Amino acid sequence: MKKTLKHLYKLAANKQPIACVTAYDAAFAHWANEAGMDVILVGDSLGMVVQGHATTLPVTLEDMVYHTQLVQRGNQQAWCVADLPFMADKSLDSVLDGAAQLLKVGHADMVKLEGGQRILPFVKALAERGVPVCGHLGLLPQSVLKKGYQVQGTNPEQAAQLLADAKALVAAGIDLLVLECVPSDLARQITAALPIPVIGIGAGSAVSGQVLVSYDVLGLTPGHTPKFSENFLTGRDSIQAAFAAYVSAVKQGHFPTAAHEVG
């Protein structure tokens, strides 16, 4: 049976961690499903791991729609979130058009937008139209040229701003929040303050669930692997076994450990 937003809320309410991984095509989506993944994120990280760009900035809406289509053909059960790419949020019209494409043509279940105060009117407009929205706070890969890949929320002012942004996004209508690269204590505080599930990446274990880039989970990313990630294919003999080990580690609270914490 197809997992719904309600299912994710039930998991969070029962303190059962939500397992999420990125996928960009039908085969990965299929094996993520076989492993029991709750959520699949068609991340604009595909610009880096699939397309070979240095950042996510070159990714187009067409790319996102195409990869969401591929994923949804291989996905049976998982809730599917698709990223709105860089500058698809340049205006309200552009956001609505982008979300429409991702849902109508890509068949996504939810759209994800990066940022805080700036995107509040967009979130509100999507929520009013019945579009499920995932927020994304902390390290924002679409802002990397200006801000770099740095842990966020490390001083009291930044931490207070992140908490305020998270609450404002909830008030505007987000249904789910991704929190990237923030100290675990702050992630715990934000999760406790919100009525919606918080999915962390490099945000410690005191959140409602975890997301990792599939290419990192399988050790496919050339070069440096982020500290918060882990290669679950090490010592295993199949992609399905690696995904299953990741899901099980998340669900049993064995991943992430203190060694994966940042900041």
Ligand code: KIV
């Ligand atoms: O694009 C992506 O993979 C993401 C995750 C890092 C959350 O947004």
Ligand code: NA
């Ligand atoms: Na992304």
